[in-house]
Every structure is written in structure tokens, then in C-alpha cells.
Amino acid sequence: MKTRIRNAFIEETRNNGIKFTMDDLAKRLGISKRTLYENFSSKVDILDSIIDMTLVEFDEQTRRIIDNPELTLLEKIRKAIVVMPKYNEFYDLRILNQLKRTYPVQWERVNRELHQWDDLKGLLEEGIRTGIIVDRNIDLLMKLIIEASNATLDRQFFLEHSISVTEAYGAIVDVLLTGMVKEK
Numbered sequence: 001m002k003t004r005i006r007n008a009f010i011e012e013t014r015n016n017g018i019k020f021t022m023d024d025l026a027k028r029l030g031i032s033k034r035t036l037y038e039n040f041s042s043k044v045d046i047l048d049s050i051i052d053m054t055l056v057e058f059d060e061q062t063r064r065i066i067d068n069p070e071l072t073l074l075e076k077i078r079k080a081i082v083v084m085p086k087y088n089e090f091y092d093l094r095i096l097n098q099l100k101r102t103y104p105v106q107w108e109r110v111n112r113e114l115h116q117w118d119d120l121k122g123l124l125e126e127g128i129r130t131g132i133i134v135d136r137n138i139d140l141l142m143k144l145i146i147e148a149s150n151a152t153l154d155r156q157f158f159l160e161h162s163i164s165v166t167e168a169y170g171a172i173v174d175v176l177l178t179g180m181v182k183e184k
Helices: 002-016 022-029 033-039 043-067 073-081 093-102 104-114 118-130 138-153 155-160 165-178
Strands: none
Touching (some): 043 104, 093 104, 155 165
16 A cells, blocks of 8 residues: 555656645545555655655665676666666656755755765776776766766656657766767
């Protein structure tokens, strides 16, 4: 039931933004408010649950990539950049802006995570040490990768240009790792 509630919360948010009531959510689900409150104490509780799940899933996926002995370092870097948790469709610029205004504590937590990527930084530092990655300022490299990855939060752009988020991530990683100049 909790997964169903989280999914309905995401649908409600996608359709109507974050400003909806528990009544609206119960109606969407076709359940009573009482049933809703038996599973989650508040809208913030559901929101925190979604954030918790996505952050844990993101960390677990990244850890599996890093710990996979069959992947080369470059493959690990590439795969770590494109990790997408189950509820990634929840995070777009419109929703994040609404979170910032309405739920600042949750927004701060998500924003901090969107701009901090210690596991990837460790992979890049190893890449620099081993000569696979050009020796550049690591903080600048991280900022470029994070900002490029966070560009995928602008879902409207991708809809208007018929690009899926997965395709966008792939293209972003290709440009970051191989550049834009065509080999002769």
C-alpha cells in the first residue's frame, strides 16, 4: 500500500504540482483518508519517504557499480554519472522550485544531494591518479558533471526536443568523457 501511495503522490505532483491535499490523494487512490493516515502521518511523511527511497537507491546503485570488479574504471565513471533511481521522474525543476517554497527542509536535503557526489569524485580522483582522466581541478570537473547532470531536471526542454532523459544522460556523458571535437 505504501508504494501505491508514493506512486499516487508522484502522479498527483506531476499533474497538479505539490499543492494538493491528503483528500485529493485519497480520492486519487480510491481509499479513505483514514487508510491514508494509517500508512503515512502526513504529506511531509510521504514526501520524506520518497526522498529517503531515492537517496538510498541512488547510493546502492552507485555502490554496486563501484564494487563491480568486471567494470573498468572508465565504465564505472560512466555508469556512476547516469545512475537514476526509481522515482527520478519526481525530480524536475518545477517540483524542486515548489519544494523550495513550500517544503524548505526537504528541498535543502534534495538540493544538497544533487550537488554532492563523493563516490563519483573518488572515481575521478582515481582516474586522474592512474592517468585515465586528464589532470584537471577536481572540484571544477565535479561542478561540470553535476551541473550537466542536473540539466536533466529540465524535463520541459527534453519534451520539447523529443529527447528522453536516458538519451540525454548518455549524450551528456559522451560529451563530458570524449568531448565534442570529432576525431580525424
